[in-house]
Amino acid sequence: MEATPLLAAERIDKRFERRLDFAGRLAVKLGAAPGNETVHALDGVSLAVRRGEVLGVVGESGCGKSTLGRILAGIMPASSGRILWQGADRDRLTGTERRTVKLAVQMVFQDPASSLNPRMRVADIIGEAPLVHGQVTRAELGDYIDTILRDVGLDPAMKQRYPHQFSGGQRQRIGIARALAVEPQCIIADEAVAALDVSIRAQIINLFDELRQKRDLTYLFISHxxxxxxxIADRVVVMYLGRVVxxxxxxxxxxxxxxxxxxxLxxxxxxxxxxxxxxxxxxxxxPSPLNPPRGCHFHPRCPHVMARCREEAPRLSEIAPGRLSACHLNQA
Amino acid sequence: MTPTLDIAGLSTHFFTRDGIAKAVDGVSFSIAPGEVLGLVGESGSGKSVTGFSILGLVDPPGRVVAGAIRFKGEDLVGADAQRLRSLRGNRIAMVFQDPMMTLNPVLRIGEQMTEAISAHSKATKSEAQARARDALGAVGIASPEERLTAYPHHLSGGMRQRVAIAIALINAPDLLIADEPTTALDVTIQGQILSVVQRLVARSHTALLWITHDLSVVAGLADRIAVMYAGRIVEQGAVDGLLTCPRHPYTAGLLASLPERAVHGGRLASIPGMAPSLLNRPQGCAFRSRCGLARPECGNAMIAEKQVGDRRFACLHPLADSAGQVM
Incomplete structure (x- = not known):
C-alpha cells in the first residue's frame, strides 16, 4: 500500500437543485411536471492527490471538473461523500486544525479579471488573508508581500496599483500570488491558463513549475x-458527465x-x-447533466456500445497497476 | 487564375481619443479558389479586424486608410454600400466565434435561413424552405425539418455554430471568413465542426480564411498559414514548411511555446515580455523588444518583406533555412 494521499475525495456526490417557482409548484401539484429539476454534477467521484505530484483533470464542459475542484478546495460543500486531508475527514476537524487544513488548499481561477477585486490594491489583495489568519504581523506584511510578488515574477514597486493596470498574464500572476500568500501545500488551478495567449501561457506554466519546486507544492490542474x-501532469483523471471514466x-x-x-478525446x-x-x-x-443517459453516460456516443452499457453503469476498476478505467469492455 | 481574394497593403486604423491605434498596418495576402489560409495571431494582433475590413464591417472610429481588397478582381475598398450588401452573405460570408452574434434570438431557425436565401435570389417560399432544410442536413443536424421551427436557444452551442455555418454557406459563397468559430467549443464538438466545414468548403470550391490563435487547428486544416503580430503579417507560407522550419523569430517562439512539442517535465520556451500597444507601435520590427536576435538596425524604419520560394517574412535576421528550433 502506498503512502496516504495528501488530498483525497471519496465517493463525492454533488447535486444542484433548482427551486421551482409558483407556477412550477402548481404544475407539480396538478401532476403536469415531475418536480424539482436536479443537476447531478458529480456522481460518486473518488480520486487521490499524492504529495508532490501534479494531477491533471480533463474533461469537456459539464463534466463536473470545476465543481470537483471547488469542493476539494473547500469553497463548496459536497452533497455526500468525504474529503480526506492526509487521511483525516476534513469536515470533522475542529479549531485551529480545521483552519490550518482549510488554508492548506488554495485555488487559482481561470479569469483573473473577475476573480480579483477591482477596488483593491494588489498589496491588499495579497496581504489580506495572511494578516487576517495571523500568519504575518502588520509590521512584517510589507516585506512578506514583496517576497511573494518577486516569487511570481512581478515588480514589488507595482504593489500599490489596481488589477486593471495589469495585463492578463500579470493578473494571473497576482491570482497565483494571492493563493500562495497563506502558504498552502496544495494548489487547485481551474483552467488557470485557458484565457491567456500562447506566448504568455508558456510563461505562466513555467511559473507554476518553478513554484512547485521552490515551495514544495502539490497541484490539481484542471484543464480542457x-x-x-x-x-504538466504526472497523472491524469478523465471525467465525463459527472463521473471519472x-x-x-x-x-x-x-x-x-x-x-x-x-x-x-x-x-x-x-x-x-x-x-x-x-x-x-x-x-x-x-448530453445534458439534467437528464443524463442511463447506464454508462457515454453509451449514446460510444462506437462499441453493448446492451449492458445501456442498463448498468460500469465501475471504475483497475486494468493495470496504477490505471483505472470504467468500461464494460474491460470485463468482456 | 485570378485569386478569390487579393489583399495588398491593407491598413485599418482606429482614431481614438488616446491616439491612432494601427490595428492593421500594411497587410498583404491572397487566397485562391478552394484554398484554405490560416490567419494566426495572438489577441490584439489585428487578425479579426482584417476579417472585418474585407466585409466592410469596420465601424467608426475605425476606418480602412490604405490598401486594396480585391475580391475576384474587384476592389472592395471604396465600393458603395449597395454593392457590399449584395456581396455579404451571398458571395462572401462570415462565421463568428459566438454564433449568437449571427443568429437572431427571436426568429425561428427556418426564417433566418430563408431570409438569407430570399435576400439574394428570387426563390419561392417552398424552394427556400427546401434549400434551408438541405443546408441543415448538410451540416449534420439530425431531423432538420423539425429544427427549422426551433429558436436558437433550443440548441446547444455546437448546434448553433452548425446553423451559423449552414446560413453562411447557403448561397455557396466564393469566400468564407471564419473568425475563431471553434474556440468556444469542446474538443469533440470542435472536431465535428472542422469536419463539416472542411467537407462543405471542398465541395463548393470556396476559398476559406480561417482566423485563429490556435496553430494546431490550422496545421490540419489549412494549405497556407499567415502569422500576424502587432498589426502586420510577419511570416506566411505553406503549412508544412512554416511549421517545421519557421524563419521569423516570432513564429519560432510561438511554436516553441506550445506544450505539444515540449518534453514532459522540462521548461517551455516562452517569449519574454508582451505585445506592444497598438497605440504606440515601435518603429521598425515590433517584435524586436522580445526577440533574442534583435540588433540595432531592427529599429530602422520599415522592415521590407523578403521572399524565398513560397515563403515571405519580414525580418532582417531570419532563422536559418534548415534548423528552425534556434530559439
Whole structure:
C-alpha cells in the first residue's frame, strides 16, 4: 500500500437543485411536471492527490471538473461523500486544525479579471488573508508581500496599483500570488491558463513549475487542454458527465488510452503534426447533466456500445497497476 | 487564375481619443479558389479586424486608410454600400466565434435561413424552405425539418455554430471568413465542426480564411498559414514548411511555446515580455523588444518583406533555412 494521499475525495456526490417557482409548484401539484429539476454534477467521484505530484483533470464542459475542484478546495460543500486531508475527514476537524487544513488548499481561477477585486490594491489583495489568519504581523506584511510578488515574477514597486493596470498574464500572476500568500501545500488551478495567449501561457506554466519546486507544492490542474495536461501532469483523471471514466499516469494514458471516451478525446484534438487531415469526430452532443443517459453516460456516443452499457453503469476498476478505467469492455 | 481574394497593403486604423491605434498596418495576402489560409495571431494582433475590413464591417472610429481588397478582381475598398450588401452573405460570408452574434434570438431557425436565401435570389417560399432544410442536413443536424421551427436557444452551442455555418454557406459563397468559430467549443464538438466545414468548403470550391490563435487547428486544416503580430503579417507560407522550419523569430517562439512539442517535465520556451500597444507601435520590427536576435538596425524604419520560394517574412535576421528550433 502506498503512502496516504495528501488530498483525497471519496465517493463525492454533488447535486444542484433548482427551486421551482409558483407556477412550477402548481404544475407539480396538478401532476403536469415531475418536480424539482436536479443537476447531478458529480456522481460518486473518488480520486487521490499524492504529495508532490501534479494531477491533471480533463474533461469537456459539464463534466463536473470545476465543481470537483471547488469542493476539494473547500469553497463548496459536497452533497455526500468525504474529503480526506492526509487521511483525516476534513469536515470533522475542529479549531485551529480545521483552519490550518482549510488554508492548506488554495485555488487559482481561470479569469483573473473577475476573480480579483477591482477596488483593491494588489498589496491588499495579497496581504489580506495572511494578516487576517495571523500568519504575518502588520509590521512584517510589507516585506512578506514583496517576497511573494518577486516569487511570481512581478515588480514589488507595482504593489500599490489596481488589477486593471495589469495585463492578463500579470493578473494571473497576482491570482497565483494571492493563493500562495497563506502558504498552502496544495494548489487547485481551474483552467488557470485557458484565457491567456500562447506566448504568455508558456510563461505562466513555467511559473507554476518553478513554484512547485521552490515551495514544495502539490497541484490539481484542471484543464480542457490536453496538450497542457500532457506537459504538466504526472497523472491524469478523465471525467465525463459527472463521473471519472479513466485515470492513469500521463505517459500511459496518452500512449494507450483505454476508455472509448478518452480515445475519442485524444483522437479529436487537433495536433501540430497534422497536415490536411480529414477531421472525423465522434458523433453526438454531450448530453445534458439534467437528464443524463442511463447506464454508462457515454453509451449514446460510444462506437462499441453493448446492451449492458445501456442498463448498468460500469465501475471504475483497475486494468493495470496504477490505471483505472470504467468500461464494460474491460470485463468482456 | 485570378485569386478569390487579393489583399495588398491593407491598413485599418482606429482614431481614438488616446491616439491612432494601427490595428492593421500594411497587410498583404491572397487566397485562391478552394484554398484554405490560416490567419494566426495572438489577441490584439489585428487578425479579426482584417476579417472585418474585407466585409466592410469596420465601424467608426475605425476606418480602412490604405490598401486594396480585391475580391475576384474587384476592389472592395471604396465600393458603395449597395454593392457590399449584395456581396455579404451571398458571395462572401462570415462565421463568428459566438454564433449568437449571427443568429437572431427571436426568429425561428427556418426564417433566418430563408431570409438569407430570399435576400439574394428570387426563390419561392417552398424552394427556400427546401434549400434551408438541405443546408441543415448538410451540416449534420439530425431531423432538420423539425429544427427549422426551433429558436436558437433550443440548441446547444455546437448546434448553433452548425446553423451559423449552414446560413453562411447557403448561397455557396466564393469566400468564407471564419473568425475563431471553434474556440468556444469542446474538443469533440470542435472536431465535428472542422469536419463539416472542411467537407462543405471542398465541395463548393470556396476559398476559406480561417482566423485563429490556435496553430494546431490550422496545421490540419489549412494549405497556407499567415502569422500576424502587432498589426502586420510577419511570416506566411505553406503549412508544412512554416511549421517545421519557421524563419521569423516570432513564429519560432510561438511554436516553441506550445506544450505539444515540449518534453514532459522540462521548461517551455516562452517569449519574454508582451505585445506592444497598438497605440504606440515601435518603429521598425515590433517584435524586436522580445526577440533574442534583435540588433540595432531592427529599429530602422520599415522592415521590407523578403521572399524565398513560397515563403515571405519580414525580418532582417531570419532563422536559418534548415534548423528552425534556434530559439
Amino acid at each position: 487542454d490536453l496538450g497542457i495536461v500532457r506537459f 479513466e485515470s492513469a499516469p500521463t505517459s500511459a494514458l496518452f500512449a494507450a488510452p483505454n476508455h472509448p471516451y478518452t480515445v475519442a 485524444l483522437a479529436g484534438a487537433p495536433r501540430l503534426e497534422d497536415r490536411k487531415r480529414a477531421f472525423a469526430a465522434i458523433e453526438g452532443e454531450i
